[in-house]
Amino acid sequence: MVAEMGAGRRPRQSRPISPLIGKKLEYLGLGHAIALSFSGGCQVFIETPAHLQGPDGRVDVEPGDNPSDAFATLLGDVVRAAQANAAGELEITFDSGSKLRVDVDADFESWAVTGPDRFLIVCLARGELAVWGDAAAVPPAA
Numbered sequence: 001m002v003a004e005m006g007a008g009r010r011p012r013q014s015r016p017i018s019p020l021i022g023k024k025l026e027y028l029g030l031g032h033a034i035a036l037s038f039s040g041g042c043q044v045f046i047e048t049p050a051h052l053q054g055p056d057g058r059v060d061v062e063p064g065d066n067p068s069d070a071f072a073t074l075l076g077d078v079v080r081a082a083q084a085n086a087a088g089e090l091e092i093t094f095d096s097g098s099k100l101r102v103d104v105d106a107d108f109e110s111w112a113v114t115g116p117d118r119f120l121i122v123c124l125a126r127g128e129l130a131v132w133g134d135a136a137a138v139p140p141a142a
Contacts, residue, residue, distance in 0.1 A: 013086055015129060019115035020044070020082040020092065025074050030067045038079065041116045044090070046102050048110040054098040074098060082113075088127020 023042050029035035034046040049062045052070050059070040077094040085091055090102040090111045102111045104127040112122045118133025 015084045015121070015131075017082040017084065017090075017113055017121065019119050020079045020113065022078060024076060024078050025094075026076075028069075028071050028075060030063075030069060030071075032063055032065075034061070034063050034067060034071065036071065036074075042119075043114045044092070045112045045114075046090075046110075047108065048103045048105045050100060050102045052098060052100050054096070071100075074100075084121065084123065084129055088123050088129060090123065 019040070019042050020038060023038035023040050025036055025038055027035070027037035029037070032047075034050070036044040036046070038044075047063055049060060052059045052061060052074075054070075054073060059068060061068045061070050074094060074096075077096050077098065079092055080095050081091075081093040083091050088104045088110070090100075090113070092100040094100075102123075104110050104123060105125060107125050109125070110123040110127075112120065114120050120132040122130045124130055
C-alpha cells in the first residue's frame with residue numbers, strides 16, 4: 001500500500017481551466033443539474049449550490065426542481081478567468097465583472113467542465129479533481 005511506503009498526501013493546488021477563457025455563454029439549462037454551454041463547445045455542469053456575485057449583489061443558486069434563473073444575466077457574457085481553486089471549488093470570472101463560484105460536496109460530484117479535444121475535469125466528493133484528455137496535460141498552478 002502507498003500509505004505503508006510513507007507517502008503523504010500532496011497539497012492541493014489550483015488548476016486553470018483555460019478552454020473556458022474567452023468563450024461566450026450561449027445557453028443555460030436549469031434542472032437537477034445546471035448546464036452552461038459556451039462557444040467553442042465548452043460546457044459546465046453544476047450539481048451543487050453555486051454563488052453568483054454580480055452588479056446586484058450575491059445570489060445563491062441550487063439545482064433542483066425550482067432553480068433560480070439568476071444565471072440568465074450571464075447569457076452573452078465572456079469568460080475572463082476560470083480555475084478550480086485549491087479546495088476544489090470552480091471559480092469563473094466574466095468580462096462583466098460577475099463571478100461564479102461552485103461549492104464542493106462532501107459526498108457527491110459537484111461540477112464538471114468539458115471541452116474540445118477530450119478535455120474533462122470532474123470535481124469528485126470532497127473536492128478531489130479527476131482529469132482526462134487535454135485537461136490532464138495542463139499542470140496545476142504553482
